[in-house]
Amino acid sequence: MNVARKKTAPHPYVRLEEMVLNMGPQHPSTHGVLRLVIRLNGELVVKAEPVLGYLHRGFEKLAENRTYYQFLSMLSRLDYLAGIFMEWAYVNCIEDLMEIEVPRRAEYLRVIAGELVRIASHQMSTGDFLLNLGTWTPFFWTFRDREVILDLLEMLTGQRMMYNYIRVGGVKEDIPADFERECRKFLKEFPAKIDEYEKLVTDNEIFLARTLGVGIIEPHEAIDYGLTGPNLRASGVTWDLRKDEGYSAYGDFDFGIPIGKHGDCFDRYKCRIEEMRQSVRIISEALDGLPEGPVRTWTPPMLRPPAGSIYRAVESPRGEWGNYLVSNGGLRPWRVKMRDPSFIAISTLPRILPGYKIADVIAIGGSMDFMMGAADR
Amino acid sequence: MIAGLEYLLSFLLALVIALAVIHVGGLVFPYLMRRLWGFVGDRHGPNRVGPFGFFQPIADGIKLFTKEDITPARANRWIFLLAPAIAFSTPLLVQAVIPFSESYTIADLNIGLVYIVAVGAFGVLGILLAGWASNNKYSLLGGLRSAAQMISYEIPLLLTIIVVAMLADSMNLGDVVARQENVWYIAVQPLAFIVFLVAGVAELNRTPFDLPEAESELVSGYITEYSAMRFALFYGLVEWGNVTVWGLTTATLFMGGWRGPFLSGPQWLAVKVILMALIIIWFFSTFPRLQVDQLMAFAWKILIPISILNLAATGLFITLWPDDYLVPTAIFSWSAVIIFIAAFTFMVKKILLNKRLGMKAREEYEPWLLHKPPGPIPPRRQTGL
Numbered sequence: 001m002n003v004a005r006k007k008t009a010p011h012p013y014v015r016l017e018e019m020v021l022n023m024g025p026q027h028p029s030t031h032g033v034l035r036l037v038i039r040l041n042g043e044l045v046v047k048a049e050p051v052l053g054y055l056h057r058g059f060e061k062l063a064e065n066r067t068y069y070q071f072l073s074m075l076s077r078l079d080y081l082a083g084i085f086m087e088w089a090y091v092n093c094i095e096d097l098m099e100i101e102v103p104r105r106a107e108y109l110r111v112i113a114g115e116l117v118r119i120a121s122h123q124m125s126t127g128d129f130l131l132n133l134g135t136w137t138p139f140f141w142t143f144r145d146r147e148v149i150l151d152l153l154e155m156l157t158g159q160r161m162m163y164n165y166i167r168v169g170g171v172k173e174d175i176p177a178d179f180e181r182e183c184r185k186f187l188k189e190f191p192a193k194i195d196e197y198e199k200l201v202t203d204n205e206i207f208l209a210r211t212l213g214v215g216i217i218e219p220h221e222a223i224d225y226g227l228t229g230p231n232l233r234a235s236g237v238t239w240d241l242r243k244d245e246g247y248s249a250y251g252d253f254d255f256g257i258p259i260g261k262h263g264d265c266f267d268r269y270k271c272r273i274e275e276m277r278q279s280v281r282i283i284s285e286a287l288d289g290l291p292e293g294p295v296r297t298w299t300p301p302m303l304r305p306p307a308g309s310i311y312r313a314v315e316s317p318r319g320e321w322g323n324y325l326v327s328n329g330g331l332r333p334w335r336v337k338m339r340d341p342s343f344i345a346i347s348t349l350p351r352i353l354p355g356y357k358i359a360d361v362i363a364i365g366g367s368m369d370f371m372m373g374a375a376d377r
Numbered sequence: 378m379i380a381g382l383e384y385l386l387s388f389l390l391a392l393v394i395a396l397a398v399i400h401v402g403g404l405v406f407p408y409l410m411r412r413l414w415g416f417v418g419d420r421h422g423p424n425r426v427g428p429f430g431f432f433q434p435i436a437d438g439i440k441l442f443t444k445e446d447i448t449p450a451r452a453n454r455w456i457f458l459l460a461p462a463i464a465f466s467t468p469l470l471v472q473a474v475i476p477f478s479e480s481y482t483i484a485d486l487n488i489g490l491v492y493i494v495a496v497g498a499f500g501v502l503g504i505l506l507a508g509w510a511s512n513n514k515y516s517l518l519g520g521l522r523s524a525a526q527m528i529s530y531e532i533p534l535l536l537t538i539i540v541v542a543m544l545a546d547s548m549n550l551g552d553v554v555a556r557q558e559n560v561w562y563i564a565v566q567p568l569a570f571i572v573f574l575v576a577g578v579a580e581l582n583r584t585p586f587d588l589p590e591a592e593s594e595l596v597s598g599y600i601t602e603y604s605a606m607r608f609a610l611f612y613g614l615v616e617w618g619n620v621t622v623w624g625l626t627t628a629t630l631f632m633g634g635w636r637g638p639f640l641s642g643p644q645w646l647a648v649k650v651i652l653m654a655l656i657i658i659w660f661f662s663t664f665p666r667l668q669v670d671q672l673m674a675f676a677w678k679i680l681i682p683i684s685i686l687n688l689a690a691t692g693l694f695i696t697l698w699p700d701d702y703l704v705p706t707a708i709f710s711w712s713a714v715i716i717f718i719a720a721f722t723f724m725v726k727k728i729l730l731n732k733r734l735g736m737k738a739r740e741e742y743e744p745w746l747l748h749k750p751p752g753p754i755p756p757r758r759q760t761g762l
Binding site: 021027029043133134137139140204205206209210357358359360362 | 419514
């Protein structure tokens with residue numbers, strides 16, 4: 001057996017050996033193509049090292065060879081469960097460089113689309129997390145309800161996952177005639193569905209035993225690593241760009257930011273569940289106060305932002321998605337750099353995982369909800 | 378000469394019946410599981426092959442028969458090939474002592490209960506060998522987990538079986554069934570039944586104790602490297618054959634065996650086995666999976682003390698009231714079940730939550746002003762039951 005051998009403790013009768021386990025890139029629970037090289041002492045993790053790059057497609061370099069609009073249509077392929085936030089951050093950069101005024105109605109539509117995507121992404125991640133803990137049914141339930149959201153998004157943007165909806169100066173087009181009715185129907189039914197998920201697992205003793213106190217990230221640690229999103233808020237740090245920066249139309253809405261207390265797997269799960277509830281609230285407020293007017297200002301067909309650099313970030317379901325854009329005044333961006341929350345979540349794994357068991361590795365990985373498409377870029 | 382032929386024929390008949398039971402179980406239960414699990418998850422489940430998709434397992438079987446049987450290049454070839462057969466022997470052999478009707482038992486042993494425990498413990502060997510011989514780290518971990526788990530859960534299983542033997546005053550399964558003519562032992566000893574159920578689910582490696590083949594952690598555990606019919610042997614026939622045989626044992630020990638009105642003995646047995654399989658399917662569709670240490674803690678800290686207590690109490694009642702011990706035993710057992718269920722419902726969650734709250738009072742520090750360099754690796758936080 002191809003096992004790396006190393007003595008851990010001198011013992012007269014028992015020879016203890018460590019085993020190196022390559023988890024991934026083809027493993028059912030590594031959320032894509034993450035490879036974790038784990039050094040095991042029995043079932044106990046001694047050392048864990050993530051290896052990235054199996055989904056590297058060179059997005060940042062590709063951006064330099066494409067016009068601004070050409071690159072916009074590729075961005076949803078990064079974090080393919082929440083593609084709209086990549087577009088949003090990128091478009092914000094261009095708009096602020098060129099000082100383009102965005103119509104209020106377009107901002108509201110962006111918020112509606114973004115929050116729908118956030119719910120869909122959280123559904124996927126909670127379902128997947130519970131699948132990692134070994135229960136299948138919630139996974140099917142979340143997928144059943146996610147389908148409704150994807151239908152709504154298809155109605156709104158024309159696409160289920162790769163939207164290309166947010167454009168420079170507004171959004172692609174106005175809402176279709178029966179979108180509001182369908183969306184309100186969904187908003188009315190969905191909170192009961194969240195209660196249903198919670199009824200199935202949240203109070204289950206096995207679930208509690210598997211998640212309470214597992215994978216604790218302390219607040220100062222989370223800040224040092226640069227964690228954002230539900231992972232950070234589960235540790236008890238109040239930081240949400242929607243509130244703290246109030247970008248787009250988020251200043252108009254009344255919504256809460258769920259905060260965890262202990263930063264363990266349970267808190268991260270619970271934060272996502274509560275965020276879904278808050279997103280429902282935001283969408284219904286946005287539909288109520290949807291202003292009249294155009295959804296897009298006129299922009300030149302070939303964009304030439306003035307020379308300069310800019311950083312804009314949005315709160316994606318996984319945390320702060322940032323986009324740093326350097327323009328030299330030409331047709332193509334000089335440099336595009338993304339700040340990706342999944343990459344940072346993965347970088348905390350070597351710190352958290354040692355001392356836990358293999359089953360906890362999967363649970364912690366699932367609760368961190370990273371997206372390899374975005375981390376590898 | 379004639380006697381030898383008769384013996385041979387009866388042996389062949391017994392073999393055919395035992396194989397038929399396993400194969401029917403191995404075909405019907407996977408279908409039932411996938412279908413019902415589908416309904417729980419708001420899906421259809423298999424519904425294409427035959428009426429209501431009933432022939433889906435047969436289609437799967439044909440597919441698996443025609444696939445290539447791969448042995449990994451660096452596997453321990455003979456053990457790898459033998460392991461499914463060894464695992465398959467358990468459900469086959471256990472049936473020997475089960476009374477299928479008043480007149481038919483394959484081998485009417487007077488130590489049937491001991492035989493069941495002895496042969497049932499054999500099942501871990503096939504899994505352990507499969508895990509070892511595959512030369513795959515996931516398989517190895519799965520095999521080791523199953524060894525630890527199945528040996529731990531043998532103990533409460535054995536202790537409850539002793540309770541049944543004491544109640545029936547016999548180790549012959551025919552006698553056990555005969556003694557349940559008036560009242561089933563599930564009514565007399567519900568505590569023993571619950572322990573037997575939980576330990577049995579763990580013995581069978583089913584959810585929430587399906588650690589040896591935890592698909593999200595160990596890919597497929599000890600069956601990762603198996604393909605084609607050997608995979609089918611493990612996945613369909615051994616696992617569900619074990620469920621079938623376990624259902625037969627439970628029915629015999631606690632639910633009056635083949636006894637029942639209107640239907641014949643084998644029919645009643647089938648009904649009871651399906652009932653037990655439904656419980657397993659229900660667990661599978663709703664429970665997450667336990668962790669290794671929690672699993673062990675559950676066996677050693679909860680199940681074994683409970684079953685020892687039960688054993689002692691039953692022995693005490695039999696000594697005190699040698700003629701009429703069923704009533705006090707039933708009173709004790711039912712009250713114990715109620716107490717334990719109440720304790721579990723109200724206590725466990727509280728204990729779990731308290732443990733977490735005790736770990737760190739949130740108000741102790743002002744997090745984002747503090748900067749602590751990452752220290753040495755912290756010890757494992759205590760979780761679990």
